[in-house]
Amino acid sequence: MTSSFDLSRVRIGVVGLGYVGLPLAVELGRRYPTVGFDIDAARIAELRAGRDSSLEVEPDKLAASAHLSYAERVEDLAGCNFFIVTVPTPVDDHKEPDLRPLQAASRTVGGVLGRGDIVVYESTVYPGATEEVCVPILEATSGLTFNDGFFVGYSPERINPGDKAHRLSGITKVTSGSTPEVAAFVDALYASIIVAGTHLASSIRVAEAAKVIENTQRDVNIALINELALIFNRLGIDTDEVLAAAGSKWNFLPFRPGLVGGHCIGVDPYYLTYKAQAIGYHPEVILAGRRLNDSMGAYVATCVIKLMARRDRLSAGSRVLILGLTFKENCPDLRNTRVVDIVAELQDYGLACDVHDPWANVAEARREYGIELIFEPPAATYDAIVLAVAHRQFQALGATAIRAFGRPGAVVYDVKHVLAKEAVDGRL
Incomplete structure (x- = not known):
């Protein structure tokens, strides 16, 4: 120089x-x-x-x-x-x-x-x-x-x-x-x-x-909490209550379960594992965390299907409303959003899915994922509603207005814990 x-x-x-x-x-x-x-x-x-x-x-x-x-x-x-x-x-x-x-x-x-x-x-x-x-x-x-x-x-x-x-x-x-x-x-x-x-x-x-390890560390920690949520759901224990209790200890890390997408956390670990494998080392924990986090969209869809079946809301003509498509709240970023996994899984079951997101770009959603966003969900239309992203607009709506999108007996599933536990039928 x-x-x-x-x-x-x-x-x-x-x-x-x-x-x-x-x-x-x-x-x-x-x-x-x-x-x-x-x-x-x-x-x-x-x-x-x-x-x-x-x-x-x-x-x-x-x-x-x-x-x-x-x-x-x-x-x-x-x-x-x-x-x-x-x-x-x-x-x-x-x-x-x-x-x-x-x-x-x-x-x-x-x-x-x-x-x-x-x-x-x-x-x-x-x-x-x-x-x-x-x-x-x-x-x-x-x-x-x-x-x-x-x-x-x-x-x-x-x-x-x-x-x-x-x-x-x-x-x-x-x-x-x-x-x-x-x-x-x-x-x-x-x-x-x-x-x-x-x-x-x-x-x-x-x-x-x-x-590359900054986001790998977060990914692995979220995977642990996601796995704990799967266990606690099967035990009939509310994950939020468990995390609140454990969080009373000064050194407990405040991670929450959820979908892991975006341009960093859901991608960066693969750069590290690629290099590790290139030099002859097979990473165990990192890839296990990636597999678990990548499976959460399908898990949410399965939970929704089960709840719909119990409510007798599951048929060939059933419709589901997905609230949110971006990879995180109050942001238009659609890169690597894992909400698409929920949509794909529900569609595999033969359900019709409408997706509404006031932050997402309509043309980008169509180009990147083949999803046609709807501008405003019609009332009394859906057999299930999945609150997938915690946009402030959805928080402002509240449980009553969100339920109004559904038919009588519709299932409301809250991925992001936006609504009170008693106001929903299921949550991650």
Whole structure:
């Protein structure tokens, strides 16, 4: 890295303007010349118009980022010397890492990479992916040599979609770099915008591993609580009451049962297990937790079917209303939502399912899952109602209004424990 490369001369390009990239670009653009790049022209158009459909950044915050511009043309990144890649890293149908977006972004950056430039990755990967997968692409595309012509870093994202309390600047940022000098520079840049401070990891692989275990730990803990809920349901014991009692101890962890979806918790463990298996180790606990959490949608559907059968509400013409489709409450994010598992299982039983979600994008639900959202559920229509996501609109409705969607004797099942125990027929 040239000695002249310092914060006063940095020009940043953020590649990928989704839930992670946009808040980062906006924060950086308050202080540094920043180009926010995305291949989605419609996304760029809405941001230029001062709108964010992900609802992560308010219009006034977008307007306040004085040094931020938006681009969908690769050549607009050519003036940048510090690149941050924030593209998705999903899994494929075989639950293996799908690195195609990351590889494509690396080719994009490599095409405009100049001598002395730095590329920092924020996308979740397995330990070693930055240097084993991304660096060779950067070298091949740019014609430059790693740690001579260009440098890399890794600083894992910690964005929690829909969370207005824990924002980018208030969350400690893990940083790393491919040389000590680069690591110090990457850390200094992030420290200049992160009020909560930074944690400089000793290597890129350490930073990658730290990210992937954050959500793996949560996944395993939720799997434990989900398994306990399955046991307590069979014992006729209310899981909420058990957790409240156990939670009176100071060191009991306050996890709750539920569906585990989204872009992180339901995906990241597969990146770690993929790498573990590649080096000859078969992970037991992590994969067991994944299997259990992935089975919860089918379990909920089975519970609903049993309750309907007991109420004599189960027939070829039975209709079910699913309230909520996004992977979490008060957020439009549909990525990896496991509500679709409930829908699919109920449809396998021959039931007709209507899905209502005031937060979800209608076109995205149709495109990603083939689900046609309904605008407003009709009254006195359904044989069962599944409260799948705890949106504030559903909480405001309350038990009486939710039951009004059903026919006499309809089943109400509460996945998220929004309603009182006595107001529902079943809950997870």
